[in-house]
Amino acid sequence: DTGVSQNPRHKITKRGQNVTFRCDPISEHNRLYWYRQTLGQGPEFLTYFQNEAQLEKSRLLSDRFSAERPKGSFSTLEIQRTEQGDSAMYLCASSLKLAGGPNEQYFGPGTRLTVT
């Protein structure tokens, strides 16, 4: 399978614990995005990387959230001191940006986080 993969698929954690999610994009895709989706809502943009550089962060990304893409390939999203409001589906997408014109983003299956 050459699509976007995310691990774990499900995570249950207690409030106050730290969690880390991993995203493996489609090979050679230079852009990687993180989104968050709560029940009944469309996905909301969190941050994106072009290669290893994090170029934009949403206001939704509080200081408890940090994302990395150290070698321009896989990415991790860490949430520190989780809160119940962090319960959501965390989606990763990747794309190949070459020139002008927006590019299609391909999504992974998501990681569903439940904070108890």
Place this chain on the structure above:
Amino acid sequence: DAKTTQPPSMDCAEGRAANLPCNHSTISGNEYVYWYRQIHSQGPQYIIHGLKNNETNEMASLIITEDRKSSTLILPHATLRDTAVYYCIVRAGYFITQGGSEKLVFGKGTKLTVNP
């Protein structure tokens, strides 16, 4: 990015064409119309996109009005597996040196139910 307006829900009989409308009256000249769908508990899936002309691929057709203020996604022969939330998104493209994220801004979409 411009906003879009979609009906919250639609029904379609299996085997018939599903026509999903989208209004984007404030679309700018450099903004594309993108359609994604999200089947329950999965990540969003890219369907099709267009700028001015009508487009067709193996999944669907996209009809954009001449004034570009609205569009229609057509699934020519809907199946039960097409039951999903369909998102219409308008977004600009940027040259890679301009640094625009081209993030997707999702609304609530249209919940399409295909009935047997």
